[in-house]
Amino acid sequence: MNPDTAPQTFVRWLRSAAPYIHAHRNRTFVVSFGGEALTDGRFAELVHDFALLHSLGVGLVLVHGTRPQVERRLRSRGAELRYHQGLRITDATGLECVQEAAGAVRVEIEALLSMGAANSPMAGARIRVASGNFVVAKPLGVRDGVDFGYTGEVRRVDAGAMRRLLDEGSVVLVSPLGYSPTGEIFNLSAEEVATAVAGALGADKLLLLMEQPCAGPDGRMIHQITVQEAERLLERGGSLEPGVAAHLAAALKACRSGVARAHLLDRHIDGALLLELFTRDGVGTLVSANPFEELRPARINDVVGILDLIRPLEQTGALVNRSRERLETEIEDYVVIERDGLIVGCAALHPFPAESVGEFACLALHPEYRGESRGERLLEFIEQRARKLGLARLFALTTQAMQWFRERGFEPASLTDLPAQRRASYSPERNSQVLIKTIRPCEVPRKS
Ligand SMILES: CC(C)(COP(=O)(O)OP(=O)(O)OC[C@H]1O[C@@H](n2cnc3c(N)ncnc32)[C@H](O)[C@@H]1OP(=O)(O)O)[C@@H](O)C(=O)NCCC(=O)NCCS
Structure with missing residues (x-):
């Protein structure tokens, strides 16, 4: 037709x-x-x-x-x-x-x-x-x-x-x-x-x-x-x-x-x-x-906007399905880009402090707002947050954006590099690729 x-x-x-x-x-x-x-x-x-x-x-x-x-x-x-x-x-x-x-x-x-x-x-x-x-x-x-x-x-x-x-x-x-x-x-x-x-x-x-x-x-x-x-x-x-x-x-x-x-x-x-x-x-x-547009930590009333943004990407398999309840529980891990009241981008950092590593997850941009470095700004924000938490590395699991991560300093890695808890919830059917990036620690001001 x-x-x-x-x-x-x-x-x-x-x-x-x-x-x-x-x-x-x-x-x-x-x-x-x-x-x-x-x-x-x-x-x-x-x-x-x-x-x-x-x-x-x-x-x-x-x-x-x-x-x-x-x-x-x-x-x-x-x-x-x-x-x-x-x-x-x-x-x-x-x-x-x-x-x-x-x-x-x-x-x-x-x-x-x-x-x-x-x-x-x-x-x-x-x-x-x-x-x-x-x-x-x-x-x-x-x-x-x-x-x-x-x-x-x-x-x-x-x-x-x-x-x-x-x-x-x-x-x-x-x-x-x-x-x-x-x-x-x-x-x-x-x-x-x-x-x-x-x-x-x-x-x-x-x-x-x-x-x-x-x-x-x-x-x-x-x-x-x-x-x-x-x-x-x-x-x-x-x-x-x-x-x-x-x-x-x-x-x-x-x-x-x-x-x-x-x-x-x-x-x-x-x-x-x-x-x-x-x-x-x-x-x-x-x-x-x-x-008009700001990147900021997510709040509980952003959940509906985030769901609107990620649902179509879940359907194409680019993102894993997340329930509303899960999003509500984990909302503090998320950051969003809000443009005139509309959530046009989001990403999350799930920390695993024991292993000094964090998962850079749920990276998504509204199709009309891609290609203008918003993805990169979300990554920078998440990296800063990870540094503040004292994390040394970030990992990502992706099915369709391998290249995007590679071009931003992530290296291919294997399942064994993931924290045990995350390895346990890895879904073999999705067959996501694992990528890891080492992040520079926060610069500590020198004592004078
Ligand atoms: C991946 C994504 C977040 C990038 O957002 P963005 O705002 O376009 O990112 P940036 O503007 O910072 O970067 C744009 C560059 O990345 C490239 N790019 C976008 N998506 C890509 C992908 N899936 N694979 C490889 N490169 C990609 C663009 O072609 C562009 O490069 P160019 O300017 O050389 O052509 C966005 O495309 C998206 O939401 N995709 C669907 C969800 C997804 O796959 N998320 C990752 C889940 S792990």
């Missing part, structure tokens, strides 16, 4: 998305979008993408804006939105329009998320939407002699209430309104609310849908940027589109308040959210507090 026929393409695509599906399950994502998203006739598609994320086990908080809806209402009353130094001023008429607009937008989103017609992408979705008085706000007050009226800023977020709703399986919907303990209502910016909510919830991701791509001062799209780089870019000022600068600042703030990753996405790209979350390189701009 032609491998490029549609069903095969689909199967390949779905398989390639599987690790991301696992990586995102049970995570909390906050997504914000402007009121513009509701005005161009394609909003239902975006809502279907929200529903899909929800059905894949993502805890979803949606924060919507209302700007065009408010402006329309103001115009119909012969008024307009006023600004001072880029901040909105909300008078009594403005607040009335904000309340109306927020109510209308919320109802529209709730209606779309309630759809379930058999012939629609929402068939069987049955999504519960929860909204409420989650945001406590205070007035901006008078600044430079200008009274900002009912324009407010976030004072705190009731993360506990939101968490309970998310745990019950609801999608949480938040409007850009805040309430004061004295019962007043304040007009807030959707980005500020989204940032505060993501920080208060300790969300795994903040996804900001924007009206344009996140382009740098040279006009070229920024694919990834660390918090420090984003800070420098914003400090330079003036070189970024105001919309981009505002969203980048919101992403920065979220990362500083503990959100691991913020993504800036051009909402005009059809399926931008799905492309960003389920494809290797995404379509947006990733702002991350930590480096």
Whole structure:
């Protein structure tokens, strides 16, 4: 059969998305979008993408804006939105329009998320939407002699209430309104609310849908940027589109308040959210507090990611089968390479201290991330760990990567060179080849 026929393409695509599906399950994502998203006739598609994320086990908080809806209402009353130094001023008429607009937008989103017609992408979705008085706000007050009226800023977020709703399986919907303990209502910016909510919830991701791509001062799209780089870019000022600068600042703030990753996405790209979350390189701009990719000791919640990585290699015989229980017990022996939440590489060091030797095991890289020295970096890390443990040699058992080890200083050896305990568990059916490498001891600093 032609491998490029549609069903095969689909199967390949779905398989390639599987690790991301696992990586995102049970995570909390906050997504914000402007009121513009509701005005161009394609909003239902975006809502279907929200529903899909929800059905894949993502805890979803949606924060919507209302700007065009408010402006329309103001115009119909012969008024307009006023600004001072880029901040909105909300008078009594403005607040009335904000309340109306927020109510209308919320109802529209709730209606779309309630759809379930058999012939629609929402068939069987049955999504519960929860909204409420989650945001406590205070007035901006008078600044430079200008009274900002009912324009407010976030004072705190009731993360506990939101968490309970998310745990019950609801999608949480938040409007850009805040309430004061004295019962007043304040007009807030959707980005500020989204940032505060993501920080208060300790969300795994903040996804900001924007009206344009996140382009740098040279006009070229920024694919990834660390918090420090984003800070420098914003400090330079003036070189970024105001919309981009505002969203980048919101992403920065979220990362500083503990959100691991913020993504800036051009909402005009059809399926931008799905492309960003389920494809290797995404379509947006990733702002991350930590480096985009890191090599680190494994933790117990990496087990699922490691299993995803090694299962296909077990099927080809490149790696021996490992049960989930075994991995959980031995997790402290493992190191992983994590790239944007996805485990793309792993290796383990099983020490046999009595014989002063360690097994370099379970070396695996995701097929899309091979050939860029990650295998070598894993080996270096394991060698360092072995030295710290005072081990003198590393051995490896391999069926398909003999040459890879030979090129990195391993020499062919025999079964008798293995520690007795390991020899006992050697599987003759696999007929793995044994390789050994002598490692230099740790350099001990000389006494002065
Ligand atoms: C073996 C493996 C970890 C290497 O990862 P990697 O990131 O490609 O490694 P590096 O970038 O450090 O090295 C790449 C080099 O190794 C070579 N290489 C990769 N796999 C090899 C193999 N099985 N045998 C021989 N050489 C191999 C590549 O061709 C490349 O060499 P080149 O640049 O001269 O063409 C990876 O291919 C893998 O996961 N393989 C499947 C699992 C496996 O066999 N693990 C070993 C179990 S003991």
